[in-house]
Each structure stands twice: as structure tokens, then as C-alpha cells.
Amino acid sequence: MRRRLLTLGMAVLLAAPTLAACEVGEPTTSAGKKEITFLVFETPNLTPQYWDAAIKRVTDKHPDITVKKLVSPDQDRTTYAKQLLSSGQFPDVMIAVSPAGFAEGGNLYAWTTEELKDFQFPTNGAIKGKVYQLPANTQTIPVVYYNKALFAKAGITGEPKTYADLLSAAQKLKANGITPFVTAGVHDSIGPLWAGILATEVYAKNPNWMHDRRAGKVKFCDPEFKSGAAKLAELARQGYLDPKDVSRDYAAGQQAFLDGKGAMYAMGNWLAGEVDKPTTKLHVGQFAWPADDGKAVIPAFTGGGLLVSAKAKNLEAAKTFALGFQLDKGNLDNSAKADGLFPAIKGYSPPSDVGAAYKLGYDLYAQGVAANAVVPAFGFEAGDDGMLPGVTAKWDSSAVDLVTGKKTPDQVCAFLDAEWAKAAT
């Protein structure tokens, strides 16, 4: 009988996935055209239609190029690109993939000075002096978006200028039954909030902190970083953010803020794209994460653009497509409107019909530039400015550990130093 049952068991196990099988499509190519693969990722702002239109704008100008769009299964496109590389399917062109590791392994094409001549910050994100990712746009990470109606309900009249003001506002919101901070926790969803704290605690004091960490001159257990970890843990301990919200992913976190489930949301300036949509009825204000002394600190990252595989079959076509995609005025305008990006292209100015939230964020950034207050966005840096491969993921999960109280700030700092040592071996 056992044999029959075993046969039945195996049949059931084999049949189940077959019944649940996904559909697989065959790519079509046109004869005589140069085909390239392009890895993108989707978010509520960056929809399939957004990507298709952006690709079409370039292929219309270069009809000899056909593009096979690959979509990352989730927002972690860097890990997906590594899987594709390991299975011999590395895409020809990718967007917003961290170049760390790929570049050192000789997998990415290094852009020449001539090719980078149109970019405002042509050396940003360099790895050992070479630029592999087009430094296409600047993102401020985070901006604190706030729900004006909920602030008014809690009797908060002005935007917090110092960290003490922020805590006072949070206290008032909590006393009125309003969750002060909306959070999420899956992947890097809580990263922007912690990046805000670390901008004021770490980078404002030492803008070269990450370079110093790479050189072994500073550690996570040093007072600056530890203080940043303690501040995040304290926000949760005070009940200013709900630890239960860490099961939300990025999209759910954004929706929770837009649904009015909390008053403040520390997020990258790409949220402006969503806030400015005509369907969004929320009145949203924004301010930079405040420092203890109220001095302006604007955490920002310039990069995030396209990368090209050094081993692309049609390398010239891939390069042409990447530069065409990145410098196309229509694409730049759409990236500003849909994803709130500040294109870092010489001579570019955002279109006049961008939304109010975008304009406000852009002004905030411009004030930061004028005041020389721009610092790197912790956890979102790239290349030599960023953490060692694998450590950023530990930094993300450590933020959740601090919020849920699973680890103390001391334990988190020691853990990150240990993970850094592991990654360095």
C-alpha cells in the first residue's frame, strides 16, 4: 500500500505546480534590428505604461534598436540583476541597480568623460575613479511629508524647525490619537526615515563618514552612529511610530500615508509624484528632517541612472539607448512628474506644469544647495560612497530591529560592525 500512497503523493506534488503554472511568453524580434534587454522595476509611480512609453520615445529616435523589457520581480532589482548575472542572463541595460560588485567584477561598461559631458555631477557614484552608472538625477532622501489636516487637528501651527519641535509635534499628534509617523519595513521601506536621522547625527558632522568607515577610521559603534540608532529606537519606544507597521511593504506604506493613517511620512522626494496626482485629495506639506540645533541638512543622492553591461552583445546599441533614454527631454520631464526626480542634466529645468509638491521639494533642495547643506543620504549612497555589498541589507533589517525592540542600539551597532567585517573578507 505504501508504494501506491507514495505514487499518489508524488503525483499530487507534481500535479499541483503544473496546475498552478505561470504563463511564459516568447520574445519576438524583428530581423535586422539590434535587440537589447533592459531591466526595469515597477512601483506605484513607475507603472508598466510609464516604462513602455519611455522606451518607445528612444526607439522612435533609434528605429534600428529593439528593446526587450525585463521587469524585476520586486523592488530589489540589484539582487535580481545578480541572479541574472549568475545564470548567464545579465541584462544589457539596467536602471537604478547598485553598481557595487558588478563594476569590480568587470561586468559594467565605464562611461567616458565625453559621454558624461551632459551630466551636472559627472563623477558621482564613481568606483575607483570610474563611473558605471549615469548620474542622472538627484533624489532627496528623506523629505518629511506631513498631512496638513492632521497637523491642524492636533493644534500644530508651524513646521518643526528643530528635533525638539519634531518630538513636540509627535507628542501632540499622539495625544490626539493620531499616529505621528507612517512607516513600513519590508526591504528598505523604513530606510528613508533612518537616513533622515543619520543625516543630522552622522553626515552633518562628518560628510566623509562612509569613506572613513571604509578606511577603518570610524565604526558603527562610534557615538555619532549609535546616537542615530538610539533616536530611531526612542521614536518607537515613545509610540511615535507603530512597530506593527513594519510588515508593510513600500507601496502599502505610501498608501497608508495617503489614506491618512498617520501624520508624517519620511520618504524620498519621489513621493511628490504621487502627491501631485489629481486623484490625491490630501493636502501635504514638507520639511527637511530637523537637526538638534535647527541647522538645515538636506540628505541627497545623485545617481540612480542607467548602467550598461560591458559584455552586451550590441554594446554600441546599448550605450546609445542608455544615453538616449537618460537625456531625452520627454523622459526627463516624465521622471520629474511621475517620480518626483530632479534631473541632474546640464541646462535642464523642470517643466512649468509640475505639481505643487514637486516645486516645494525642488525649492527645499535648491535652498540646501545654496546653504551648502547637502549631505549624502545614508544607506542610499552608491559606489565608493556606499556601504560594502550586503551590509545595506543588514542596515535595513537593523532599522526594523530597533523599531520592534528586538535589538538595542548597542546590539545593532555591534552587529553592523561584525557584518562589515564579514563583507570585507
Place this chain on the structure above:
Amino acid sequence: MSASVSRRPVFGRRAWHFLSFGGPGTAVYVCFVLAPILISLGYSLTNYNPFRGETHFVGLDNYRVLLTDEEFLTSLKVTSILTAIVVIVPNVAGLAIAVLLDRQSWFFSSLRTVFFVPVVLSSVVVSVIWTRLLDNDGLINQTLRALGVDEPPGWLSDPDYALYSLGAILSWQMLGFCVVIYLAGLQHVPQELLEAASIDGAGPVRRFSRITWPLLAPALTINTVILLISAFKIFDHVQIITRGGPGTGTTATIAYNVLQTGFVANRQGFASAMAILMLVIIAVLSGVALKLLQRREVDL
């Protein structure tokens, strides 16, 4: 001499039969099972990192480090707890449901289908459904709030609950499998034995414990071994529902850890050692379980 000549064609025919019937299957097995395992074994003895230039042979160093690596030991603990839940819960609940469904009518046939549906669903679909249900603002917590529970648990966000929530989801999905196997086992229990026991005055509990349960031993063996193997290598639900969190390693199984180590930290030699160790643990555990459970099987 003549005998050896006459044997050759027979041997040749047998070899041809083996090649034509067994050859394709053997080739597929070698290419897609054996070769990858051997290649992984080779990588596990190196410090292979696809993003670094040189790869060195490090012998058993990766395995030595693994035995003291906090992250690996945590994932081993997580995997063991999940496996225990997934082996016990669907087995117990599956047996109870199978006994209740072991009747001939359209209603019970429909119920069998209902219980089997989760097995057919893709793990991605199941994960998405349960993520929505167990979210802090999901249907379950909304219902609990409506019933007056002010602070319902963070099923997926509280480190004290997340692992057990994941275990419950996996158990729910595997329940239908156990039900089908136990139902098949129940249909092989001879009615005359049960009737004879009944005439001799045995009640339902005694009939179950003395006749049905011993005769279900093969079904228990199959369910236990298959659940044990499935649970120990669980990855997809973790990737979609919790991503190993909340926080560091709370629900990170060994398979999840292999992917993170290999493709996020780029330490593919070390990740291969983890994968090989996982294979050995599964082989040993399922071998032991098979031997122990087979001892109590009864042949009619």
C-alpha cells in the same frame, strides 16, 4: 565458447533496453540534479565571489565557519521550528479531517475539493492572500478590533508572532495534501475488519486506535517525510511574506539565507556550503524519519 557467443546478443539487447528506457531519465537526472550538486560541492570548498577576481580553494573552512556562524545557526533554528510546525499541524489536522470526510456523498466529495484547493494554488498567490489577511490593517485584525480587541497582535510584524504565522500559513497550504493521502489510506482499511471488531464490541475509538491507525502507518510515513522535506527547504513564502523579517533573521530559513548570502552579500562559496549542509541535514532527517516510521507499518 559457444555459450559466451550466445550471451553477447542478450547482453547487448539488455544494454540497449537500459539505454533506450533509462538513458534519457538518467541523463536528465545527471544534468539537472547530480551535476549541480557536485558543482555546488566544488564551490563550497572555495571562497568564490563572482564579483572578485580570484577564487581560492579553502578546503573545509566554509563548513567550519558555518558551525559557529550566528546567522546560519539562527536560520537553522528558524527552519527547525517551521519544520516541526509543518510536520505536526497538517498531519494531525489532516488526519482528523480525512476521518470526517471518509464518507460517500456529493457533499463530502465537494469538501475534499475545498480542502485540496490550497495545494493547487501557487505559493505566491497563497503568500499574497495571507499577507493581506494578516497585515496590521488586514481583515483578521479589523475583525478582532470590531470584536473589541484594542491591540490585536502584529501577526507578521511582531518578532514573537511572525514565525508562527508563517508556520500557520504553510500548514494551511499543506493540509489538503495530508487529507488526500490519509483519505487514500482510509479507503484501504478493510471494512470486514472494522465490522468484525464492531461485532466483538469495540467502540469507534477502539476501532480507530487498534485497526485504522495502525493501517494508516504508510500514509503517516509518506506525509511526514514529504512535509519534512518540503518544510526544510521552504523559501518562496518567506521571500514574499516576511523577507526573513521582521528585522534580522526572525523568519530567515536556511534556503532564504543561502540566497541572501549568495546573491546579496555575493559570498557564493559560503552560500554553497550552506546549501550542501542543508542537503545533508534533509537527507539524514528524512532517512531517519523513514526508518523509524517504517518500523510501525503493518502489511495485510
